[in-house]
Amino acid sequence: MTYQVIIPAAGQGKRMGAGKNKLLLELDGIPVLVHTLKVFEADKTCTGIILAIHPQDEAEFRALIKKYRLSKVIGLVPGGKERQDSIFNALKTVRDDGIILVHDAARPFILRNHIHRLTETAAQTGAAIIGVPAKDTMKKVGNGVVEATVERSSLWAVQTPQAFRVSLLAAAYEKAERDSFLGTDDASLVERLGHPVTMVEGDYDNIKLTTPEDLFFAEAILKKRQK
Numbered sequence: 612m613t614y615q616v617i618i619p620a621a622g623q624g625k626r627m628g629a630g631k632n633k634l635l636l637e638l639d640g641i642p643v644l645v646h647t648l649k650v651f652e653a654d655k656t657c658t659g660i661i662l663a664i665h666p667q668d669e670a671e672f673r674a675l676i677k678k679y680r681l682s683k684v685i686g687l688v689p690g691g692k693e694r695q696d697s698i699f700n701a702l703k704t705v706r707d708d709g710i711i712l713v714h715d716a717a718r719p720f721i722l723r724n725h726i727h728r729l730t731e732t733a734a735q736t737g738a739a740i741i742g743v744p745a746k747d748t749m750k751k752v753g754n755g756v757v758e759a760t761v762e763r764s765s766l767w768a769v770q771t772p773q774a775f776r777v778s779l780l781a782a783a784y785e786k787a788e789r790d791s792f793l794g795t796d797d798a799s800l801v802e803r804l805g806h807p808v809t810m811v812e813g814d815y816d817n818i819k820l821t822t823p824e825d826l827f828f829a830e831a832i833l834k835k836r837q838k
């Protein structure tokens with residue numbers, strides 16, 4: 612199943628605190644952004660990458676695309692204030708009604724076989740996301756006090772990519788804009804249309820580089836994969 616992918620890369624990396632976009636930090640001598648783009652560049656079923664970027668990063672990102680010969684990057688669009696705004700800007704440039712993936716540039720460890728399971732599922736159901744079952748005991752807390760122990764067996768930690776039929780995701784984004792709804796992932800917008808979203812089990816290595824300690828985990832994952 613072929614697909615296009617939107618990669619939001621227009622964040623500031625405030626929680627990483629690197630003084631620049633965290634996607635320019637290097638893992639094994641290669642910027643995080645390039646690690647992520649290379650996964651899709653190498654995937655024969657990926658037909659195009661649309662990158663949402665912050666204007667201040669444009670020159671550096673364009674230079675990386677050239678240096679690493681990332682020929683599948685077919686569009687660079689300006690990012691917005693929130694992740695959701697960046698993705699909406701990119702989505703507006705997609706013309707055909709095939710399968711579209713949304714994948715955080717800050718998740719460089721996505722595996723190709725998981726992408727394929729996701730796109731196959733989305734082709735059948737319209738919407739599929741990747742995630743992993745919660746490992747810890749989960750509690751609901753209010754004002755620092757435990758209100759309830761939440762049944763863990765039904766809880767999953769959600770990652771990207773998330774895959775959708777283009778027309779479905781476009782309808783979800785348009786409704787979110789009309790309702791001024793801001794979600795923390797793309798599926799939450801589709802859920803608001805009442806469309807079922809299928810969960811595909813991924814793996815715990817597909818971390819998002821968010822805070823400085825994630826860089827240590829990332830080095831460890833890279834080493835494990837190089838063995």
Ligand SMILES: Nc1ccn([C@@H]2O[C@H](COP(=O)(O)OP(=O)(O)OP(=O)(O)O)[C@@H](O)[C@H]2O)c(=O)n1
Pocket residue numbers: 618619620621622623624625626627633663690691692693694695697698715716717718819820821
């Ligand atoms: N306005 C924004 C905000 C985020 N992102 C992207 O969305 C992904 C997930 O966001 P997150 O990890 O929160 O990244 P940042 O926004 O950069 O981090 P922070 O919230 O710490 O500033 C990242 O690839 C980031 O570049 C984006 O394209 N546009």
Ligand SMILES: C[C@](O)(CO)[C@H](O)COP(=O)(O)O
Pocket residue numbers: 694715769770771795796797819821
């Ligand atoms: C979409 C996401 O990757 C799901 O885990 C994540 O929610 C995006 O960024 P956040 O700012 O850390 O919520």
